[in-house]
Amino acid sequence: MEALVERLSHLDSHVEGTIRVVMFYDTLMRRRVDLPALARASAGLAECVAGVRLHGTERVIRFSPDGRETSVPPAPASSTVPITLDEEEIGTVWLERPGPPGPLDEVLLDRLAIAAASVVERYGPARTTMADPALVELVVSADCDEAARARALRLLGFAADLPLRVVAVRSELPLDQLGGLLSPARPVKAASLADVGVILATTVDPTPFPAGVRAGIGAAARPDRAWREARTALRFTTPRRPVVHYDALGALALLAQVPREAARENADVTAIARIAARQADLETLDAYCATGSLRRAADLLHLHHSSVSRRLDHIGATLGIDLTDPAGLIRARLALTTWRLLED
Known part of the structure; x- marks a missing residue:
């Protein structure tokens, strides 16, 4: 040469x-x-x-x-x-x-x-976590044709024949650090679209999600559908449940399709909004809905079960729901989840 x-x-x-x-x-x-x-x-x-x-x-x-x-x-x-x-x-x-x-x-x-x-x-491109947001948006866009999507994936370093996981995140950590934690040995790309972080990876291990991160993980094989699912799952995250897989939501995912106006007008959701002004009541109801057990809720809250029982009696009266009845507990869970979706 x-x-x-x-x-x-x-x-x-x-x-x-x-x-x-x-x-x-x-x-x-x-x-x-x-x-x-x-x-x-x-x-x-x-x-x-x-x-x-x-x-x-x-x-x-x-x-x-x-x-x-x-x-x-x-x-x-x-x-x-x-x-x-x-x-x-x-x-x-x-x-x-x-x-x-x-x-x-x-x-x-x-x-x-x-x-x-x-x-x-x-x-493919050099190994780096942060990616051009325009390329990532092409990958997850529902309006993108398949040829353009395949080209964008190739430019990001992903083979067209490999599965791709899509994660929607809100994170206190920089996206490049989070991407490296979630997929340290496999290709991973991250970018910010509007107010939501996007992570694309061939595999995602849910165990290393650090504190201060909320994440929704899509399940579909198509990146555009997986992105829609990931954003939906992100809406269902809570401090107690910061990582949500879309396929674990099951029928609960249908709540995300309820028109906001219809949700606001529901009597149970309106009642949840009233008790939400009292943080202690909201945390108590959340713990009880998450566990379905008075004693396990008391353990989560680090309170005596009699104290939790008194709070639940007051909350039930405010909601107009018998929280000791299985049907009443389902109503409370659905109302609490729907209220959270409105707050997202």
């Missing part, structure tokens, strides 16, 4: 130079080099700094002509060419040549861009 670079540096014919630049990159592509090797070889050929940037990962690679990756502040690009894959711009290549562009800079960058697109298609 070094011998070829040396010969190219003495070319007199523009046409011959163009042919040899094309041959140079054809050789690199046959050798299946990676992006750093492409940038390094290009810098040596151009005798100036060469750079590559991928939009999806914000990865920037810059090499100087001496073959070393450079960290000095970049000079203004003398020539720039976009990297395109399947008619979509996925990045940029450039040269930082002092003075005007060289006679072969245009063809050199064209071939570098083609080679870079080939590398991305073959190997």
Whole structure:
């Protein structure tokens, strides 16, 4: 390779130079080099700094002509060419040549861009957790056609034939840290869409969700349906139940489809709103609905069961529901859950 670079540096014919630049990159592509090797070889050929940037990962690679990756502040690009894959711009290549562009800079960058697109298609983007929100939105959008979704998945580093889990989160931790915890050894990408974090992963272990995180996990195979399910499951999370799998909701998921106005007008939901002003009563009802047992609720609340019993008598009277009756307990659970969905 070094011998070829040396010969190219003495070319007199523009046409011959163009042919040899094309041959140079054809050789690199046959050798299946990676992006750093492409940038390094290009810098040596151009005798100036060469750079590559991928939009999806914000990865920037810059090499100087001496073959070393450079960290000095970049000079203004003398020539720039976009990297395109399947008619979509996925990045940029450039040269930082002092003075005007060289006679072969245009063809050199064209071939570098083609080679870079080939590398991305073959190997996928650099391993990183944070992703371009636009690509993630394409993956989970119900309006996206399947070809565009497959292209976005490939650019994010996911193989089209592998299963994909979709998680909706609200987290006090940065999304990149959370993604690394949930899938430390497998591909994982994260981005923020509006006020909800999105995590895409081939596998998700629910056990390492740290404190301060609420998460809904979709169940569907299609990413757009799984995203809808994950957002629904997120609405059902509580401090006592911070991680909810959509498929564990069963018929409860239907509550998310109840029109808000109809839910607000329901007498049981209105009654829950009244007791919610008293935090102790709300926590007591939540513990009782979660356990279905006076004594287990008392254990959760660290109170004597007689104290919990008195609170429940008062709450039941306020709700107009006999909480000791199984049907009454179901009514209270449904009303409490529906009220929480309204508060989301």
